[in-house]
Amino acid sequence: MNASYFPTRQAIYTTKPELIPGGDLPNLQTDTGDGQREDLLLAKLGSSGWGRVHHFRNYYSQGWGDRGQGRPLSPRSLEAFYRFLELMPQPRRTAPKVFLTDSGHLEVCWTGEAGAEVQVEFTPTHTEFYIAATETEDSLPHHAMADLLHMLPPP
Amino acid sequence: MSAEFPFTIPERLPVRIDPCPILEAVLEIRFVTQESWDVLPGLLFSEIRDRYPDQLQLPLYQIPEEMRRHEPQLAHKPLLQFLSRDFLIQFGPRVIGLVTKPDAYPGWTRLREELEWLLQVLRQASFITEGDRLGVRYIDFFQGNVFPGLQIGAQVQGAPLDHAELSLTTAFRHPPLAGRLVVTNGALVRRGESHATGSVLDLDIWAGALDFELFANGLERFDQMHHLAKGVFFSLLKDDYLATLNPRYP
Numbered sequence: 057m058n059a060s061y062f063p064t065r066q067a068i069y070t071t072k073p074e075l076i077p078g079g080d081l082p083n084l085q086t087d088t089g090d091g092q093r094e095d096l097l098l099a100k101l102g103s104s105g106w107g108r109v110h111h112f113r114n115y116y117s118q119g120w121g122d123r124g125q126g127r128p129l130s131p132r133s134l135e136a137f138y139r140f141l142e143l144m145p146q147p148r149r150t151a152p153k154v155f156l157t158d159s160g161h162l163e164v165c166w167t168g169e170a171g172a173e174v175q176v177e178f179t180p181t182h183t184e185f186y187i188a189a190t191e192t193e194d195s196l197p198h199h200a201m202a203d204l205l206h207m208l209p210p211p
Numbered sequence: 212m213s214a215e216f217p218f219t220i221p222e223r224l225p226v227r228i229d230p231c232p233i234l235e236a237v238l239e240i241r242f243v244t245q246e247s248w249d250v251l252p253g254l255l256f257s258e259i260r261d262r263y264p265d266q267l268q269l270p271l272y273q274i275p276e277e278m279r280r281h282e283p284q285l286a287h288k289p290l291l292q293f294l295s296r297d298f299l300i301q302f303g304p305r306v307i308g309l310v311t312k313p314d315a316y317p318g319w320t321r322l323r324e325e326l327e328w329l330l331q332v333l334r335q336a337s338f339i340t341e342g343d344r345l346g347v348r349y350i351d352f353f354q355g356n357v358f359p360g361l362q363i364g365a366q367v368q369g370a371p372l373d374h375a376e377l378s379l380t381t382a383f384r385h386p387p388l389a390g391r392l393v394v395t396n397g398a399l400v401r402r403g404e405s406h407a408t409g410s411v412l413d414l415d416i417w418a419g420a421l422d423f424e425l426f427a428n429g430l431e432r433f434d435q436m437h438h439l440a441k442g443v444f445f446s447l448l449k450d451d452y453l454a455t456l457n458p459r460y461p
Contacts, residue, residue: 068235068350069411072397075378114283128243131343131420180341198421
C-alpha cells in the first residue's frame with residue numbers, strides 16, 4: 057500500500073504529472089542514510105534481524121505486548137543501535153539477535169568465542185552491556201561506542 | 212553511497228531579498244509519547260486555545276487509528292490543524308509542526324519567537340516522552356524556469372539541461388544535521404482559487420534523535436538548521452540572479 061493513496065493535507069505545491077515517477081514504489085526511501093542503514097542491517101544482522109528491526113520500528117507504538125505494558129521504541133535507542141552496528145565487525149559466527157525491551161530499548165545478544173554470551177542494551181542516554189563469561193556489567197555513554205566494542209567479545 | 216556536503220556557503224548572507232520567494236516554512240518536531248491519540252488534541256488545545264482558537268480536521272483524521280498505525284508512512288502525518296492569524300500548528304500522534312501562512316513569511320525572528328512559545332507549551336503539556344527528529348523546511352517559489360539562475364543543474368551528453376522540464380533531488384549531510392533538496396521547474400502552486408506554474412526550491416534540514424535534547428537545546432538546533440537552510444539557499448543562486456532579487460545585507 058502506498059501512503060500517497062491517502063489524502064493528508066492539500067500540499068502547498070505539486071509537480072507536473074510528467075515529472076512524477078510512474079508506478080508504485082512502496083519501498084523507495086529517500087531520507088539520507090536510510091538505504092545505507094537497510095544495507096547495514098542486512099549485512100550485520102541478516103534478513104531475520106532486518107525484519108525484526110523493521111517490525112519494531114514501524115509497528116511498536118505505545119501499548120504493545122500482552123498487557124499493553126510495552127513502551128514505544130525509543131528513537132534515541134534506535135539511533136544508538138545503528139551507530140553500534142556501523143562500528144561492529146562483521147559477525148564471524150552467528151549474527152546477533154535483536155530484541156525490544158518493555159522499556160522501548162533495543163537490545164542485541166550474541167555468543168562470542170568460547171561460548172561467551174554478550175548482551176548490549178541501548179537506552180536513550182547510554183549503552184549497557186553484560187558479558188556472562190566474566191560477569192562484567194557496565195555502561196558507557198553513546199559517544200564511547202568505539203571503546204565499548206573493544207571491550208566486547210566479537211560476534 | 213555517502214552523502215557529501217556539496218555546497219559552498221557564501222561568507223556574507225543577505226538579510227532580505229525582494230520579492231521574498233518563501234511560499235511556506237515548516238518547523239517540525241517528531242516525537243514519541245505514551246499518551247493515546249484520543250487525549251493528545253485535548254492536552255495541546257488546552258494550552259494553545261487563546262492563541263489558536265480554530266481547529267480543522269485534515270482528511271487523514273477520518274482514517275481509523277488501527278489502519279493508520281499499521282501504515283508506517285502515515286506515522287508522522289498530521290491529522291489536525293490549529294489556526295491563528297499568522298501561523299498554523301499541524302498535529303498528529305507523533306508529530307507537531309509550526310507552519311507559516313502561504314506567501315506570508317514573517318521573518319525568522321518572528322517565527323523563532325512563536326517556536327519558543329510552542330516549545331514552552333509542549334513542555335507544560337508534558338506528553339512528549341522523547342524527541343525523534345527536528346526539521347526545518349523552506350519551500351520557495353519562483354516564476355518561470357529557475358534553473359538558468361541556479362548553480363545546480365543536470366547535463367545530457369555534457370550539455371546543460373536548463374530548459375527541459377526537470378526535477379532534481381539531492382541528499383546531503385552536514386553533521387550533526389542532514390538535508391534534502393528538491394528543485395523542480397514543473398511546479399503547480401495553489402494561490403487561493405487560482406494556480407501558478409513555475410519553479411520550486413524545497414529544502415528540508417533535520418537533526419536525528421541523538422543530536423538534540425528537545426527542551427535543553429532544541430531551540431539552538433532550530434537556529435542551526437535555519438542558518439544552514441539559509442546558507443544552502445544562497446549558495447545555489449548565481450550572482451547575477453541574486454542581484455535581480457534586490458538583496459539587502461546587514
